[in-house]
Structures are given as structure tokens and as C-alpha cells.
Amino acid sequence: MAETESGDKLQTLRAMRDRAVRGGGDKRIAQQHERGKLTARERLALLLDQGSFQELGALATHNVSEFGLENQRFPGDGIVTGFGKINGRRVAVFAQDFTVLGGSFSEVQSHKICRIQDLALESGIPLIGLNDSGGARIQEGVRSLAAYGEVFVRNVMASGVIPQISVIMGPCAGGAVYSPALTDFVIMASDSYMFLTGPDVIKAITGEQVTAQTLGGAEIHTVRSGVAHLATDTEVGGIELVKRLLGYLPQNNNEDPPQITPYDPIDRMDEALNALIPKDENEPYDIRDAVAMIFDRDSFLEIHPGFAPNAVVGFARLDGYSVGVVANQPAYMSGALNIDASDKIARFIRTCDVYNIPIVTFVDCPGFLPGTDQEYGGVIRHGAKIIYAYCESTVPKISIVTRKAMGGAYVAMSSKQMRTDLAFAWPTGQIAVMGAEPAVRVLYAKDVKSAPDPKAKEQELIAYYRERFFNPYRAADVGQIDEVIEPLETRPRLVRALEVLRTKVQQNPPKKHGLFPS
């Protein structure tokens, strides 16, 4: 008798589980597939190691009995949450299920996400969210809004403690956008979009006509707004990016990122590096070529590649260890710093700092971009972010001046005073307060004016100024540069420097938190 009862109960459980697995039902799943999209469970199956997923809250449903919702109860309530492993590393995950009520965000969804957030934080493991939701569940009213708040506060508490990665795989609108925005990395996959107010509201209020993609598509957020860090054409590509990104990050802020077995000789010296900097100082070159030659082969993962291309940031490996790379990009706007580049660099420095990733900075910057646009936009406070981030960070920091390092940009870009541990320069380095022409105009205005041939005199003084200041040796003379090195020596130098600095510990004064320029 007991055996029969147990058997019945098992049948009931199996039926309920089966229903949970089918999400919004076969018809909705077919529709999702027709749109070229995967279901939440299919995405998790691709993300996690086979057989590693442990689901939590699969049978949770909402309690709302208004607006017809009483007849629309689905086990799981439109979200799949749980633990799993990615390449053997424990992670917490949630995936919104668009097949259930459009993945609309409910109180139960919030409870499930919060539960997984709490467990991830307590366990010190990364949290990955796959977002695909039409927005708040309107039928739940303020409860749905409060539910967002519960998730936001946990995003903030976990920020800087455990890596948080969001992958946008469908719509993400209204209040829902803030949870991904509070996480460390946002990846936009496929034809996803993010915005606070949709095209219809915009049309009603301002009369402006836009589509969801032109308002908040992947290209907009990875190139113009900088909200998203990476984008891919496919959902599978987005999932692969998560795995790759995670490879550079530790489990939490107390641990080190994984080191992989070194596969590139540390003493590899690429002759092409010595020929990288063009003779003409105004001729551009691509700093990514230098990065490719210096760091472990094919190890560079650029973050924010489309946003503010005058700066390059990303993760790479050096002797198998994860490092953060910050660089000016002379191939775009001569590598001048502007508002967006400052934001991009500062954010990346802080990311590296919280996750114990050493920072290597390549400097080739003629200064901050001049102009009213920049000044009105607050380039001062944005530029200050770079200074703040470098000064605040306690991870090993190494800088290499490859060519221009002028004025305030020199100071900001990881100069010795920014608590940089080691400062190198290539022989092509030009470290000066300003360019030769303006410097001569300021310093020798009278001499030039009173000369019999002012133009010739000016050229003579410019040449003199260049010879005197446009080299790294004066900076080395006063200790601002630790060593002038041949470009091809950079890799072995960096490997050995980081080997020493690996156990660096630096402590900031006790404080609640600093006031980051914003």
C-alpha cells in the first residue's frame, strides 16, 4: 500500500517536473524556435557543463488571482534558476523564460533570483544572468516593481565581490535594464535590445520615431552608449563569450583568476615590435598589434571594442596569468582622451582592481581632446575618473610609454604618481608638458618676434625643444621612468616584473567609500 502511494506521489512529482521543463508549453517553445531563439533551458544546457545543473525553485508559481492570471500558472514562473559548473568552475545562474508570459518579471521571479544571488554571494561564486523578458508583470502592480528593487540591492551588494555577468538575449526594457547595468559585464546577443522607455512612449511624448533596434539594439549600446561591453550575432556566441570572459576572472574578490599552463615562451621577443612605431610622429599605428605581439598568443579579449575606440582595454594572458590591458589607440583620434575613453578606461581599471588582475598600461596620448563639446560635457570630471581609478587601485600596475605622453594625460595614464609600480618607456617615448609648437609659442614668444627671420627662429627653437624633451631620457633621469627598454624586450620584462609583483599588497586608508567622480 505504502509502495503504491509512494509510486503515485512520484508520478505526480514527475508530471509536475515535466510541466516545468516544458515552460510555456510546446506551442510557445515552437514559436520561440521559429524566431531563431533558444529557450531558457536550452541556453543553460549550452552554458553549463553537461549534467552539472542543479535547479532550485522549479515548481514555484505566482499567487495572483486577478486579470486572468489565476488561469496562467506555470511551474517556475518564467525563470530557471540554480547552480552549475562552467569548465569545472562553480557558478550560479538564472535564465528568464520568454515562453512563460513573455518572461515578464514577477514577485516569484524576484524571489528566485534573490535566492540565487544570496547563495552565490555566500559561496563566493560568479553569477550569470540570461535576460529575456518583456518587462515587469503589469498584473502584479507595485509588487513587481518592489521585486526589481530586491534584485538591484543584491546586485550592488555583490558588486566587487563576485563576478556578475549579464547576457541580454531578448527584450530588456524599463526598470529591468538596471539589473544588468549594475553587473560587471553586459553582453548583448542576437537581436536583443535594452531601453528605459520604448519607441511607443517616445513617439507619444517627443514625437520622435525610432525602432527598438535603433533605440537600444546591440550596436547602439556597444558603440554609442557603452552600456554593453560585448555583442554577438548569435545566442550561442553570447554564451561562448561568457565562458571566455570567465576564464580571466576569479571566483571572487579574495581569489586569483585562473592561471593556465604557460604555452608561449616568456623570452619570446618579436623583432617586429622594434619597427612598430612609425618614423613620422604623427603617423598612426595600431596598438593592438603591439598587444598581440607582447602577450600570450591569441589571448587578448578586447572589452568595449566598439565604444570609444581611441582607447583599448581588455584581458590578456602573460605566462598564463590573467592581466588587464589599458592602452591609448593612436590609430583613432591620435589616441587623445575624451569623455567616453575616460569612462571606459576608469571602469576597466576598477574591474581589474576588484578582481586582483594586474594592469599593464600602454601610453601614447597627445592629451585630452580639446573643444567645447568636451568641456561642456564634463571632460574634467570624466578624466578625473582615470586618475581616481589608478590611484585607488592596489593591484600591480606597470606602464609603458610607447610614444607621446603629454601634459595631464601623461599624469593620468598610469604615471609613477598614480601608484604605478614600474614605469617603462620605449626609446620612441616623448614625455613633455605639451607639444613642441605650442611650447615654443609660450616659452619663446618674444625671441621669435624680435628675430630677423621669425619663422626660421621658430623652427630652430622647435627643433631644440624636440631634441631636449621629446625623448624618454629626461624622465628616466628624474626617476619618472624606471627603465628605457627596447620594444622587443617588453614581453620578458613584463613577465619578470609581474612575477615579482604577484604578491603585492597595498592598503588604502579606512573609509566607508570614496567619492568617485561621476
Added chain:
Amino acid sequence: MEHLGWGLQMTVLGMGLVFALLALLWGLLTVVLKLDREPEQPATREEVAEEIEQALERAEDKVGVQVPLVPTVHGMDADLVAAIMVAVLRHKAERRQVAAAAVRTYWPGSLLYASRWVGAGRSRQTRSWQPGGR
């Protein structure tokens, strides 16, 4: 000088004899070949077509024979070995990119390689504020 003249005479005589014998042999072989040749009969159109058809059939059956032998590595087709090698290298590169377990030097969170200096230091970094001087 006497001996030199006699030596030259003998050389010319010897060499001449050799070349004369070779020429005689060549002439003899030419005559034998001419006598031994089968009478030529012009092939008919049908015979030529049949011969071509047979040649084509042979070619279709034995295409492999016409292809030069593929180099092998330990008995395996070299192209296949190269393809396997590329796939292995690609797989290795992909594993490195995601820091997969097989290429990691230690397990995440492992205490085996943890520096006590760093561990204690990070603890101080994240708990820098001790109320009441504790």
C-alpha cells in the same frame, strides 16, 4: 720524340679500331631490326574506337592507380594526420581561451598555491575598518 710519335700512332690505331667495331655493331643491329619488324597494318576506325573504350574502362576502374601514392604517417594518410593535428591545436586554443580545467595550473579557490602574505593582505584590504580599535 721517336717514342712520342710511335705512341700517337698506336693511340690513333687503337681508338680507330674501337670506333670501327662500334660502327660495325650499330650497322648489324640496324639490319637485324629491319629484318625482324612485323609488317604494319593500318587500324580500322572500329578497332581504334574499341581500343579507346577499353582504355577508358581501365581508367575508370583504376583511377586510384593513376593518382600518385599519398604519403603516410605511421600508416595513416598524411592529409588526415594534418587535419587531426589542426583540429587538436584548435581545440587546445579554445580550451586555453576559456581557461578550461585541463589547461589550468590549479583549481579555482585552491589553497595549494595561495600565498599567506597575499591572503592576509587581501583580508586587510577588505576589512580595513576595525571599530573601537579592535
